Amino acid sequence: MLIQLPADTVPSEITPRAVFDKRREFLKGLAGTALAAALPKSACAGEKFSATLKSPWSTTETPTPYKSVTTYNNFYEFGTEKTDPAQLAQRMKTRPWQISIEGLVKHQKSFAIDDLIKMAPLEERIYRMRCVEGWSMVIPWLGLPLATLLKHVEPQGATKYVEFISAADPKTMPGVASAVLDWPYLEGLRLDEAMHPLTILAVGLYGEVLPNQNGAPLRLVVPWKYGFKGAKSIVKIRLTDREPWTAWMKAGPREYGFYSNVNPAVDHPRWSQATERRIGEFAKRRTLPFNGYAEQVAGLYTGMDLQKFF
Numbered sequence: 001m002l003i004q005l006p007a008d009t010v011p012s013e014i015t016p017r018a019v020f021d022k023r024r025e026f027l028k029g030l031a032g033t034a035l036a037a038a039l040p041k042s043a044c045a046g047e048k049f050s051a052t053l054k055s056p057w058s059t060t061e062t063p064t065p066y067k068s069v070t071t072y073n074n075f076y077e078f079g080t081e082k083t084d085p086a087q088l089a090q091r092m093k094t095r096p097w098q099i100s101i102e103g104l105v106k107h108q109k110s111f112a113i114d115d116l117i118k119m120a121p122l123e124e125r126i127y128r129m130r131c132v133e134g135w136s137m138v139i140p141w142l143g144l145p146l147a148t149l150l151k152h153v154e155p156q157g158a159t160k161y162v163e164f165i166s167a168a169d170p171k172t173m174p175g176v177a178s179a180v181l182d183w184p185y186l187e188g189l190r191l192d193e194a195m196h197p198l199t200i201l202a203v204g205l206y207g208e209v210l211p212n213q214n215g216a217p218l219r220l221v222v223p224w225k226y227g228f229k230g231a232k233s234i235v236k237i238r239l240t241d242r243e244p245w246t247a248w249m250k251a252g253p254r255e256y257g258f259y260s261n262v263n264p265a266v267d268h269p270r271w272s273q274a275t276e277r278r279i280g281e282f283a284k285r286r287t288l289p290f291n292g293y294a295e296q297v298a299g300l301y302t303g304m305d306l307q308k309f310f
């Protein structure tokens with residue numbers, strides 16, 4: 001069901017004052033575009049967001065079918081088979097849901113997910129996504145730039161990194177009983193990567209509330225890095241001066257580095273990263289440096305040896 005805002009609805013009627021003021025700053029720069037996203041009436045997967053913005057950061061490639069995007073997943077909290085999350089993640093409760101922002105910030109804060117969604121207009125970002133296992137998809141995400149949230153809490157001067165911590169609830173997540181990873185799932189970015197306009201926090205895909213298996217209610221999306229950097233079902237964001245020791249680095253430090261930028265020239269020790277299979281296609285494609293986003297992000301790594309910092 002599509003929930004439309006009545007044409008005469010004033011934004012201040014639907015959002016608390018502070019959020020409205022914040023959002024007005026954003027909208028100033030967006031004259032002529034749609035009004036900020038309206039929340040769906042219920043947060044159930046499948047509910048549509050209305051009035052989202054198209055983003056110039058989107059690729060023009062054809063998105064991978066919804067069915068593949070929502071049934072071929074990695075979400076080890078629900079098992080290691082690609083088909084596990086679509087079945088088992090349905091028991092995860094995504095409301096109420098709090099996300100706390102802590103560590104080296106001027107304003108430590110905890111947001112209810114629905115307040116966070118109202119912070120800024122939701123943008124549709126159609127991104128190429130590349131998994132380290134060798135497959136790729138094109139996914140129409142709905143989200144807000146992570147920079148929006150970080151600017152709101154104001155990183156302290158000493159901040160160098162941002163850590164993302166996922167939920168780990170043994171009652172609803174059967175996978176956390178297994179030692180396949182160290183729980184909770186933990187990922188990290190350098191502060192400048194986190195502030196890059198391509199980096200988003202997604203709350204939806206294909207215009208709808210994010211399905212549980214894709215990381216509801218809130219997950220990170222960093223399109224120039226391998227998919228595992230995109231932590232799902234985030235409960236905590238921590239700013240720090242130390243390089244985070246991520247769940248995948250703990251699992252295999254020779255196989256998974258902190259940066260994990262998509263790089264066809266740096267093979268995984270057990271397989272090549274030179275090509276990929278786009279889900280739904282037969283022939284393999286060449287993998288592009290930074291997953292095709294080199295023009296936007298290569299400058300973040302000037303002077304770094306990317307064989308060493310893989």
Ligand SMILES: Nc1nc2c(c(=O)[nH]1)N[C@H]1C(S)=C(S)[C@@H](COP(=O)(O)O)O[C@H]1N2
Nearest residue numbers: 073074075076166185214227228230231232
């Ligand atoms: N919490 C958590 N986040 C996670 C994972 C996971 O197992 N747990 N898997 C990662 C991996 S390996 C990939 S490829 C992407 C898959 O996202 P998708 O299922 O939405 O395509 O999620 C990433 N985020």
Ligand SMILES: [Mo]
Nearest residue numbers: 131132227228
């Ligand atoms: Mo992945």
